[in-house]
Amino acid sequence: MVMPKKVGHSHSLKPHPSQCSLQAIIIGGGPAGLATALLLEQRNKISPIVYELRPEPTTLGGAIGIPSNGTRLLHRLGVYDELLTRGSSRSHMTMHSERGTILGETDVVGAAKEATGFGYMRIKRTDLLEVFLKAVDNAGIPVHYNKRLVSITDQGDGVKVTFSDGTVDTADLLLGCDGIHSAVRRVSVDPAVSADYTGMAGIGSIIPTSVLGEDAASLLSGMHITMMQEGMAASMTCTAKDDEVYWGFQREVSLPNGENDRDGWEVRREQEVAGFKELLHGVLKGAGGQWGDILRSLVDKTSVVKFYPIFRLPSGGTWHQGRVLLLGDAAHAMPPHAGQGVSMALEDAFCLSRGLGRKQNWARGTDDLNEVYETYDRTRRPRIDEIAARSSGNATLRKRTGRWGMMFKEFGLWMFFHGSWALGMDKWGSEVKQMVYDIEEVEI
Ligand SMILES: Cc1cc2nc3c(=O)[nH]c(=O)nc-3n(C[C@H](O)[C@H](O)[C@H](O)COP(=O)(O)OP(=O)(O)OC[C@H]3O[C@@H](n4cnc5c(N)ncnc54)[C@H](O)[C@@H]3O)c2cc1C
Incomplete structure (x- = not known):
């Protein structure tokens, strides 16, 4: 076990929740970083500390859609009830033609809601982050802002990070949750990969x-x-x-x-x-x-x-190196057209937590930790590839088209909504399967 050196912060900090437990440094305070911090604290008796690049807890606007596989995990994290008071749970979608007619209507989570007991949520990114940050604060997990990572050094029995303000910290493991342009990926895990x-x-x-x-x-x-x-x-x-x-x-x-x-x-x-x-x-x-x-x-x-x-990010990159692991967009950012980016980050966090839970002695040597990371890679990669392929497929609908192409596209969509029903096919079959997926039920 490695004791973290306290970094020199100008603002007052809560005491680290436990000065004698295993430590994890998390780089990035987005959905992947905050969900991972909560889980490690709740389930693995690991004390996380989060370092965020932004100067304060604000984030870009926009609103995020989270389907059943993600909302179920938000519930397990203990943040779902509060999110429900803020976000919209309406899952009804209407597809309009350019002329203004209705091509079709559907429930975007369909049978996945019945199968999982969890529906769809569309929530402002700021609300999602605020609820996460409140939960992290209640758990006594420190989040430090304005922290720009400069270097990562593997010290054998731990890992050391240095920030641009000259502060350093050490821990048993380092988790890169710093998004698509990840500095952790660039300086340590896979410098060759870029967006x-x-x-x-x-x-x-x-x-x-x-x-x-x-x-x-x-x-x-x-x-x-x-x-x-x-x-x-x-x-x-x-x-x-x-x-x-x-x-x-x-x-x-x-x-x-x-x-x-x-x-x-x-x-x-x-x-x-x-x-x-x-x-x-x-x-x-x-x-x-x-x-x-x-x-x-x-x-x-x-x-x-x-x-x-x-x-x-191109698929096939490396996700771990020594004591360092990438999660969320830092590992596998995909276009947002499948609406699964946050859910994939949540699944990553649960997968890692399960892996660490199975290998109680992972902190003693890098072999055990490497096995945990290998299991994570093996479990997550096929799932990520499948969702990324759907996301790329959905991008086609957004491409520029001429008048005839448009008619063809609209007819295809009309058939999708009406024809498959007439033929007795389950039009959401594969998507429902993707939303029913439960990372905690997967054999790892
Ligand atoms: C336009 C758009 C629409 C989207 N719509 C959806 C949607 O509907 N549903 C959905 O599930 N997903 C959607 N996504 C994808 C989703 O936003 C991401 O998959 C998700 O935010 C990934 O979470 P993350 O924590 O891995 O990364 P991020 O959300 O990018 O968080 C990374 C965090 O790390 C911080 N950081 C970056 N660099 C550093 C550094 N060097 N040091 C410290 N901190 C750092 C960042 O400031 C940020 O806070 C959309 C994405 C886009 C671009």
Whole structure:
């Protein structure tokens, strides 16, 4: 066991929950990092300490959809009840055509809700993080902000991290939960792997439904998807009271100046944000019916949007090295089109916790810890590959298409909603299976 040296923080810290238990350093205070911290504390008698790059506990906007496999794990973590008071549990989805007709309607979790007892949740990212941070705080787990990782040193009987402010910490294991552009991956586990641009980007915002007037507000409840020639528009209520809606438009966007460089993206971001009304009114010109009017109102009533190019990690990277393991997006960031990123991070955390629980003596030597990490890799990789493949498949719906291609796409979607039912097929078959999956029931 390695005792952590206390880092020199300028703000007051809670005492570390246990100064004599096993220690884990967690880099990154997003869903993967905070869920892992809670689980290690609750189930493995490991004292975690979280280091977060951002200066304070805020995060990017947007709203996250979490299906049954994820909501069940949120319940086991003890945060679900509070999340239910904030997020929307509406799982009804309506697919609209460009002309404004309804192509189909469905429940996105379908039979998975009956099978698991857990439904769908759409919640603002800030609410999700706030509830997690409250639980972490109640558990006495320290979270330190403004911490930029510089180096990781394997010391044989432990691992040492150094931050840019000169502070260091040591622990028995180090978990890289620092997202798609992970510094832990870059400086230690797999420096050769970096994020690829998917060719798709989105623009969107969260606004109160009340600004659209009562009639439109009630029509917005749940999820609405509209296929357009230029891409895909979506709106989703994201609060328990249905009083806020997340809307967004995803489409193909070329690399700025043909290159994936930061400055080019910054210029593109400024252009997209400044000209979003003009851009979207152009895109929505052909959107007909009452739904077309609602989409235009959403744009008109929005004053601030976010632009986000979508990146992914190539599959097949290395996930562990010595005492260091990657979880969540740091290991396997995928495009968000399967709506499973947070759930995959939660499953990672539960998988690791189970593995550590089975090898009580893992801290004594790196062989046992390596076995835990190997088990994690073996268990998670096929599942991640399957979900990533579905995510890439779903991206096709967002691609630009001509008038004929659009008719073909809409007919395909109509058949998907109506034809499979007529043929007695379970149209959500494989997706339901993915949502019923329980990481705690999987043999490891
Ligand atoms: C537009 C969009 C829509 C999405 N929609 C959905 C959805 O509907 N459903 C869903 O499940 N998923 C969705 N996702 C994916 C989801 O957001 C991620 O899969 C999920 O947030 C992964 O959690 P994470 O903790 O691994 O990474 P992150 O959420 O990226 O958290 C990483 C944390 O690490 C911090 N960090 C970064 N670098 C460092 C460093 N060097 N040192 C310390 N800390 C660091 C970051 O500040 C951040 O707090 C979406 C993603 C995008 C981009």
